[in-house]
Amino acid sequence: MANQDFVGIPSQVDTRALNRGATDFQRLRRGLLFNYLVLGAGAILMIVPFIWMISTSFKPQAETVSFPPRLFPINPTISNYIDVFDRANMGRLYWNTTFISVIKTVFNIYTSALLGYIFGKFIFRGRDIIFYILLSTWIIPFEVYLIPLYLMTVQVGWADTYTALIVPEIFTIYAMFMFRQFMYTIPTELIDAARIDGAGEWYIFHRIIIPLSRAALFTLIAFYFMWNWNDFLWPLVVISSHDKYVITVGLATFVGEFWNQYGVIMAGASLAIIPILALFIAVQRFIIEGVVLTGLKG
Amino acid sequence: MIQTITQKFTGSRSTLRAAEHRFIIIALVPTILFYMTVKFYPIFFAFFISMHEWSLFGNVSPFVGLDNYALLAKDSLFYKVMWNTMYRTFAGTFLGAFCSLIVALILNPIKRGSILLRLIYFLPVMTSVIASATIWKWMLQTRFGLLNQLLSFLGIQPVPWLQSTTWAMPSIIVMGIWGGIGFTVIIYLAGLKGIPKDYYEAAEIDGASSIQLALKITLPLLKPVVSFVLITGVIGGFSGGFQAIYMMTGGGPLDSTRVLALHIYDYAFQRMFMGQASSMSFVLFAIVLILTLVQFKLQRVDWEL
Numbered sequence: 269m270a271n272q273d274f275v276g277i278p279s280q281v282d283t284r285a286l287n288r289g290a291t292d293f294q295r296l297r298r299g300l301l302f303n304y305l306v307l308g309a310g311a312i313l314m315i316v317p318f319i320w321m322i323s324t325s326f327k328p329q330a331e332t333v334s335f336p337p338r339l340f341p342i343n344p345t346i347s348n349y350i351d352v353f354d355r356a357n358m359g360r361l362y363w364n365t366t367f368i369s370v371i372k373t374v375f376n377i378y379t380s381a382l383l384g385y386i387f388g389k390f391i392f393r394g395r396d397i398i399f400y401i402l403l404s405t406w407i408i409p410f411e412v413y414l415i416p417l418y419l420m421t422v423q424v425g426w427a428d429t430y431t432a433l434i435v436p437e438i439f440t441i442y443a444m445f446m447f448r449q450f451m452y453t454i455p456t457e458l459i460d461a462a463r464i465d466g467a468g469e470w471y472i473f474h475r476i477i478i479p480l481s482r483a484a485l486f487t488l489i490a491f492y493f494m495w496n497w498n499d500f501l502w503p504l505v506v507i508s509s510h511d512k513y514v515i516t517v518g519l520a521t522f523v524g525e526f527w528n529q530y531g532v533i534m535a536g537a538s539l540a541i542i543p544i545l546a547l548f549i550a551v552q553r554f555i556i557e558g559v560v561l562t563g564l565k566g
Numbered sequence: 567m568i569q570t571i572t573q574k575f576t577g578s579r580s581t582l583r584a585a586e587h588r589f590i591i592i593a594l595v596p597t598i599l600f601y602m603t604v605k606f607y608p609i610f611f612a613f614f615i616s617m618h619e620w621s622l623f624g625n626v627s628p629f630v631g632l633d634n635y636a637l638l639a640k641d642s643l644f645y646k647v648m649w650n651t652m653y654r655t656f657a658g659t660f661l662g663a664f665c666s667l668i669v670a671l672i673l674n675p676i677k678r679g680s681i682l683l684r685l686i687y688f689l690p691v692m693t694s695v696i697a698s699a700t701i702w703k704w705m706l707q708t709r710f711g712l713l714n715q716l717l718s719f720l721g722i723q724p725v726p727w728l729q730s731t732t733w734a735m736p737s738i739i740v741m742g743i744w745g746g747i748g749f750t751v752i753i754y755l756a757g758l759k760g761i762p763k764d765y766y767e768a769a770e771i772d773g774a775s776s777i778q779l780a781l782k783i784t785l786p787l788l789k790p791v792v793s794f795v796l797i798t799g800v801i802g803g804f805s806g807g808f809q810a811i812y813m814m815t816g817g818g819p820l821d822s823t824r825v826l827a828l829h830i831y832d833y834a835f836q837r838m839f840m841g842q843a844s845s846m847s848f849v850l851f852a853i854v855l856i857l858t859l860v861q862f863k864l865q866r867v868d869w870e871l
Contacts (some may be wrong), residue, residue, distance in 0.1 A: 303672040304679075310669060313685045317701045318689065320712050325706065333710040361712035362635075382593050390590055398598070405605045408859045409805035411830045413846045415615060415840050416608035436604045439597060498694035500809050505835055516696040520813060523700050532705055537697045541864065548692045552685055 325534040332530040348535035360511060361518040368433055368514060369496040375438045376492045377485065384447020385477050391461060406441040418505055432506045444490050450484040487530055490551055497544050515540050608684040616844035633847035645820065651825045654739055655803030662743040662750060663795045670746065670754030688748035695745065699813035702741045703728065734815050740825055742809060750795055757791035798860045804853050826850055
């Protein structure tokens with residue numbers, strides 16, 4: 269976040285105010301102190317569920333239901349985690365989810381970048397009509413597709429296969445739209461210059477457009493990986509064998525089976541959450557800036 | 567603006583070269599065929615299903631015309647579902663937009679620690695709703711849940727949050743706000759960044775107070791962003807809520823948290839009334855379509871950046 273504005277309530281003081289003397293300085297301090305207090309209280313509310321999840325996941329069953337509530341377990345145990353790995357087949361769930369999320373994300377981003385490039389940088393007859401027709405399907409709720417798509421996958425014999433999970437979601441309209449927006453930041457002269465130098469169209473796309481779209485690319489990869497990892501309804505409907513479950517469906521089933529073993533359930537939830545959180549924290553700088561960069565202007 | 571310039575530039579070349587033509591065709595034709603298959607055909611298929619008494623079992627699916635829609639109009643459960651959906655949508659969207667606005671306004675002037683704060687508010691956005699709902703269900707558990715244990719220190723009797731027809735929906739709404747606030751805050755912060763600093767400086771010279779600055783400059787200039795957040799929130803709300811409600815209450819108690827998305831899933835895949843469920847999905851489609859058109863009309867959304 270390169271430029272930080274000092275605007276907003278209650279401390280609209282800008283940096284020059286600092287030089288205006290003690291009263292303004294106090295005003296700034298008091299104003300920001302209030303901001304920090306409110307935000308800090310909010311931040312605690314935001315992370316309490318995560319902290320309580322981790323805390324519970326290390327407690328033996330008897331401690332999870334004891335009063336008063338304790339943040340740190342008296343007899344911390346990792347047996348809940350061992351239980352999850354043994355009984356929920358966690359390794360398998362991780363592998364399935366990662367496999368599907370990676371494949372889907374690669375398809376999503378590659379096709380969206382290609383189409384965004386075509387709709388953003390080429391002039392051809394019917395371009396805008398085609399684009400807006402594709403875009404219009406964006407508003408249709410998934411519930412409308414749920415039943416027909418399910419019947420179609422059954423009909424072609426894809427029920428309970430990963431093909432059914434991946435194929436209907438290869439192309440994504442949102443990412444295509446974002447890439448098209450991003451293309452306006454890439455000068456057309458650059459593409460023409462490459463053409464004059466004899467570069468082929470695919471070469472231009474792979475070696476010029478994709479590298480120049482890094483900012484949008486990283487953000488969209490992160491978001492699509494997350495969405496694909498967290499996807500629930502479609503896998504719930506399409507996949508019926510346990511060994512093909514993805515992590516969300518696995519967790520939901522697991523919670524149903526171990527409904528009153530809170531430590532085990534929280535260990536399962538932690539294991540479902542932590543990889544994606546770790547990944548996001550690692551790349552968060554790109555993402556939060558990218559939300560702005562890709563033109564999510566509101 | 568940028569677009570018109572580039573258009574002029576590329577448009578001035580009289581014809582596309584053959585290589586460009588080939589490139590476009592190779593990329594576009596499969597896309598269009600694919601979209602026809604998975605995005606357009608299913609809509610017509612869904613409408614076709616909604617005109618039949620369609621069940622996965624048994625081979626006969628008699629044509630019933632618009633009977634499924636007529637049934638909905640007479641179904642008191644469906645009215646209840648629509649009421650629940652609207653309750654969740656409007657309460658969740660407006661409360662969520664309000665909380666996010668407050669957070670964004672007080673987060674905006676902060677420099678030190680702002681990245682960490684944003685990250686903390688963003689954590690639930692990254693978490694799968696299934697996992698969040700699992701945690702919340704545990705925290706709201708009547709006897710051993712954290713919330714009731716903490717409330718008992720204040721002498722408040724345990725509240726059966728998710729087993730009470732009064733409290734189940736508010737609990738789900740609060741969890742939804744917790745889960746979505748981080749994303750909305752970032753949209754607001756982007757909007758706040760777009761307000762020129764000169765306005766504040768000019769107003770300050772004229773002696774405006776901080777409250778006046780917020781009410782007379784920040785809020786009016788942020789209005790397009792606020793209405794964007796509200797309208798997209800309402801549109802999304804009508805088809806949302808499935809994962810949280812599936813995990814936390816399953817639609818109960820006494821159908822008090824049964825929303826449209828859950829109802830459609832339940833009818834289609836638990837009770838196997840696919841025709842009836844399809845007709846509900848079209849009601850949902852119609853609502854979303856109308857809201858989107860209203861949004862276009864009201865906002866004249868500027869699709870070109």
